[in-house]
Amino acid sequence: AQTVTQSQPEMSVQEAETVTLSCTYDTSESDYYLFWYKQPPSRQMILVIRQEAYKQQNATENRFSVNFQKAAKSFSLKISDSQLGDAAMYFCAYRSARLYNNNDMRFGAGTRLTVKP
């Protein structure tokens, strides 16, 4: 079974600085997706960025980028120019790319990010 591990329960960053959140996963599959979701106090899970395992290029979305190391099964999130609105719980998630069995997302335990003004 696939598992996702986030080893940093809490992280803190100064506003405008850069922070990296870590995630590792375990799978025997070769085709899958990885996601970072943000969950602010409003509770709604918001997709930050996604990476398809067959793509070697790391995904980027404005200030958010990932470092995807497939062989090492590592998927870290870098937030540049941190803003107060980035403060939230961040969850790393895995999903198989198999058709008709693809919505069973496995989540890590989360990392609480605090942004200091």
Place this chain on the structure above:
Amino acid sequence: DAGVTQSPTHLIKTRGQQVTLRCSPKSGHDTVSWYQQALGQGPQFIFQYYEEEERQRGNFPDRFSGHQFPNYSSELNVNALLLGDSALYLCASSSTGQGTRVTEAFFGQGTRLTVV
């Protein structure tokens, strides 16, 4: 576009009671999944519905059941509530494409269930 909507937002039930939570998927989505998120933890997959049938199920007891309607909306039912069922219940919708690769799952704001 209303996105994924869940109701109610908060609910308090007594141990042993039954509860029904509701979810309307994002427009154009036909697949609904339910997750349980205990305090301080990541979401855990309960089950997924597609074409009004349960397509996949996580490691949850039979007390957890669901339904999907022809308009793709879904209900999660929990019988014989236990104190440990207290959690945030999240609904996520996506589209099971015609042979296409997976689309993103969009989440609702969740229902906070408290069992006393």
